[in-house]
Amino acid sequence: MRILLTSFGTRGDVQPYAAFAAALADAGHQVTLAVPSALADLVPAAGRGGGGAGPAGRVTVRPAGDEMLRMIRDVMPQMSGAADGLRSFRAMKSAMREHLEETWQAALQQQAEDGGVDVVVHHAKCLGGPHIAEKLGIPAVLTLPLPFYTPTSAYPVPFFGGADLGARGNRASYAMGRAGNALYAPMLSAFRARIGLPGRVGRLEDPLRTPDGSAGHVLYPYSRHVLPVPPDYPSTAHVPGYWFLPEQEEALAPEVEEFLAAGEAPVYIGFGSMGFGKGAQERRDAVLGALAATGLRGIVATGWGGMTPGASDREDVLVVEGAPHGALFPRCAAVVHHGGAGSTAAGLRAGRPTLIVPFLGDQPFWGARLRELGVSPRPLPPRRLGQDLAARLGELVGTPAYARRADEVGQRLRAEDGLGEGVRILEEIVAAG
Incomplete structure (x- = not known):
């Protein structure tokens, strides 16, 4: 497989995906990992720079999210009030716009060097992932190390803490998963036009729906020994276990x-x-x-x-x-x-x-x-x-x-x-x- 794998944020956001990239390379797959440059060395040495342990596997790291990481490291620790928060949000939007373009360029480079891309695997904060996959005509797989998107009656979306809202309330709470589109819909619509896709992004679009309306796959890399898989999860929701570096x-x-x-x-x-x-x-x-x-x-x-x-x-x-x-x-x-x-x-x-x-x-x-x-x-x-x-x-x-x-x-x-x-x-x- 030829996989575009992308995440951004701090070390904790990127490290599991660096480990997953190396595991894919070890299985013989070609991976382009689009992450901030400062975190590129998280990729295990066996997979870095084109030397995976598999017969044809490798990990190629492309820079994406450098400005966002700078924001988190240098700007956010200096925030002290609402005005700073508003300025930070504006800067975050600019960094997000830059990340969309960087991820698209990583996909184009992978196409040129590997002859194509077979799947886009993207952290939930990498909002360009599904649109890039749609443009390339390939699957997009959403991933996040917590159960944030798939509705279940077992417990509410994790942002409600350890509360129990009842079966109906628990399921209804997962509408919160559409917040990313609500905040960034105009930017994502402009990005779609930039890469030659029709249509606009609705503010309440379901991130787990594919362009043809079917249910999209999602990987939740946490352990069922820590949080059991709910019995009402669909077959498209996967809980493989944690992704750790060697x-x-x-x-x-x-x-x-x-x-x-x-x-x-x-x-x-x-x-x-x-x-x-x-x-x-x-x-x-x-x-x-x-x-x-x-x-x-x-x-x-x-x-x-x-x-x-x-x-x-x-x-x-x-x-x-x-x-x-x-x-x-x-x-x-x-x-x-x-x-x-x-x-x-x-x-x-x-x-x-x-x-x-x-x-x-x-x-x-x-x-x-x-x-x-x-x-x-x-x-x-x-x-x-x-x-x-x-x-x-x-x-x-x-x-x-x-x-x-x-x-x-x-x-x-x-x-x-x-x-x-x-x-x-x-x-x-x-x-x-």
Whole structure:
């Protein structure tokens, strides 16, 4: 197969797709991975630059989403109010317009070099994916590591947290999945005209409907051991398991290795870019204060705005900007993070008890789910960090049941081949036309 695979955002958004690209190449397929240039090195070395392990497989990385990544890294952490938010939204629209064009150019390059494209696999934030596929006359497969688009009576769309709205309310809540078209319909209509497609994009169009009106396929790369597949899911909704990079691809910095070797397993605490800079110092003070109050060793990841950077004056606390979760989490006693899909997956796979501090989006959903799984205390709202983090840390590391249950879940996830199952599913989709 010749696959155009695209995602954009931060490392957590791109890393699963880099892993999937390498798995496809290992199975003998030709992959063009359209992602921000700064994250191109996430592709495992075996697949990078045209050297996949399969007989004809390779991954070619094309730049797409550089401006969007710059926005997330440099602009959003400086936001402080509604006016900044409005300016940021305008800049985001410009970055989105640029990403549409970059993805189209990646498709044209793949056509020229590989003789065509057989399928477009696109992260839900890559809104040009289905239109490019329609122009090329090939399938488009939507993908997102949370159950956001396929209606089910089992639970509402994850943005409702852990609530239960009843069977009808749960299903109705998935209308939220049309929000992308509602915000960007005029831009997408202009893009269609730019690439020679007729028609305009309606603001309430269903992203799971193909141009001929049939149901489109969607890949949800999370584990059924974490969230069971609802019995009312259609055959076009696929849950293959998590997509992880090979462990050997994630190396820790020397300073992290030295800290880990110097004492007992620490607690990891990090919130990525959550908070976007606002309250970063207060979160840092709360985290360092809670570690001091409990006497726990800690690795604190400041991220892009989650907490104010700078070294700690305590020998038992290491402050870093970030570290690869796949390499670090198995060597920690417990993990505390914002509940992003990627961080949640890494903590569970490592078999570590987890405390979720949810800020927005699907994070309260994963926090509630981990509580139900028995691997986590109640999620802690960010506004309560200063008052309650020390007590919640004590509960997290002092409750043996959390560690036992986390180990059980971790064993199941490590035995699961989400990448292989994803490859198999995609091959079947393309074979069926």
